[in-house]
Amino acid sequence: MRRALLLLGGFAAAATAIACESILGVDYGSEHLATCDHAEPPAAPSGSDTGDNIGFTAAIYTIDWGDTDDAQGKPRAMSIGYDLDGLCTSLLDSPRCEPASWTGTTLTDGPDGIDNAIGMLLYDQGTAFGLKPFTSSFLTQSTQSGEQAPPGIIRVSGYSGFAVDPLVTVEWFVPLPPATKPKWDGTDSWPILHGTADATGSSSVVSHYVDHAAYVTGYELVAHFASGAPIEISNVPVQTTTMLITANLSQPVQGQWEMNNGIVAGVGTAAELFHDVPALSASFAGVDDAGKPNAICKNQTALYPKIKTWLCSHFDTPASGGSTCSAASFGMSFTARAGNVGAIAPAAPPVVYCAPGDDPTGDTCATSP
Numbered sequence: 001m002r003r004a005l006l007l008l009g010g011f012a013a014a015a016t017a018i019a020c021e022s023i024l025g026v027d028y029g030s031e032h033l034a035t036c037d038h039a040e041p042p043a044a045p046s047g048s049d050t051g052d053n054i055g056f057t058a059a060i061y062t063i064d065w066g067d068t069d070d071a072q073g074k075p076r077a078m079s080i081g082y083d084l085d086g087l088c089t090s091l092l093d094s095p096r097c098e099p100a101s102w103t104g105t106t107l108t109d110g111p112d113g114i115d116n117a118i119g120m121l122l123y124d125q126g127t128a129f130g131l132k133p134f135t136s137s138f139l140t141q142s143t144q145s146g147e148q149a150p151p152g153i154i155r156v157s158g159y160s161g162f163a164v165d166p167l168v169t170v171e172w173f174v175p176l177p178p179a180t181k182p183k184w185d186g187t188d189s190w191p192i193l194h195g196t197a198d199a200t201g202s203s204s205v206v207s208h209y210v211d212h213a214a215y216v217t218g219y220e221l222v223a224h225f226a227s228g229a230p231i232e233i234s235n236v237p238v239q240t241t242t243m244l245i246t247a248n249l250s251q252p253v254q255g256q257w258e259m260n261n262g263i264v265a266g267v268g269t270a271a272e273l274f275h276d277v278p279a280l281s282a283s284f285a286g287v288d289d290a291g292k293p294n295a296i297c298k299n300q301t302a303l304y305p306k307i308k309t310w311l312c313s314h315f316d317t318p319a320s321g322g323s324t325c326s327a328a329s330f331g332m333s334f335t336a337r338a339g340n341v342g343a344i345a346p347a348a349p350p351v352v353y354c355a356p357g358d359d360p361t362g363d364t365c366a367t368s369p
Helices: 002-014 117-123 125-129 136-145 270-285 304-312
Strands: 054-064 153-159 165-173 189-192 197-199 205-207 209-217 220-225 230-233 236-239 242-253 256-269 327-338 340-344
Touching: 054 136, 054 256, 117 125, 117 327, 125 304, 165 205, 165 220, 165 242, 197 340, 205 209, 205 340, 236 270, 242 327, 256 270, 270 304, 270 327
Parallel strands: 189 340
Antiparallel strands: 054 153, 054 327, 153 165, 165 209, 197 205, 209 220, 220 242, 230 236, 242 256, 256 327
C-alpha cells in the first residue's frame, strides 16, 4: 500500500500539462528577463510539403522523469523539458501563480526556464514519505517487460526520410499492455484504449490525437497536441491539457525508425490528478483478499493527507486564471523503438474504487487536508 501511495502521486501528477506562449501559441505577454535563453523546441523549417510518404511507428521504450541527481548533485528533473510559460522564475521573473499558501511552498524553474513540476514531484518522494520506491528505472523495466503499457505509441506519416521536412503527420496512440512479452524487434503490437482511436474500413486505426502540421528539422521531430492527449501511466490513462513531443529520428535497421533524446512535455490539471489517485494507487497495490482494489481514498486518513500535500506542493501552473496554481507542468525524456498499432480493445466496464464521499475526484488545493 505504501508503494502504491508513492507511485500513485507521481504518476497521477505525471500526467499534467498546459501551454507555452512561444511553444503552444498562448500569449503570456513580453515581461520576462532578456537574459533567459528559453528552452524551446526548434522552429519549423521553411519550405513546402515534400509530398513524400514514408511512415513508421515507434513505442516508447525508456522513461526518464529526472527523479535522481545529476553529477553536480542537483535534481535532473530541472533539466528535462521545456519552458512552457515563457518565464524564467529562477532568474527573478514573477511566477504566474503560487502553490496553495497552506503548503508553504515556492517553486522555481530549472535552467533556461524549464518547467517540470511532475519530475520534481517524483524527485521529492524521499522528502515527503521517507523513501523512494517509485523510479524511472522501475517504469522502464515494467514497460519493457510488458507488465505496463508504454506511455504512448507515436506514428509518423508523410515523411520524406530526409533531415528536413516542413510538414509531416504525427499521431499519438494510447496503448494497453500487450498480450505477450514484447520482443522490441519491430514485430510487437499493442492494443489501443477504447475511445481514443477509430477503426477505419481498411482495418486501420486512426488516433483521436493528431498533429497534421508536425515537422522535422535536423532529423528532429516536433509535434504539438494543443488540446492534450492521455499519457498511459501504470496502465492508467492520465489526460493532459496540452502536450508536445520532440525526438531525434534514426534508422539503424532499414525500415525500422527509432527515436532518441525524446521529450514529452506539457501540463495536466489538479482536477485530473485528484481524479486519478484511486486508479493509480490500485494499479500498484493490486487487490485485497476479497478482490477489491487497494485504492487510496479520502477516508484513509493516514495516507490521503500526505498525498494531497505532496500534490498541492508541486502545482506550478494556473489552469484557468487566479493566483493559486491548479495544474502542473511535466517533462519526460524517452527513447522509442519500432512497433505497431494493434486493434482497438473492447470497452472496459467502469471500476468503483472508493465509496461515495470518499473519492478524491473533485478535491482541490483550496483547503488543507
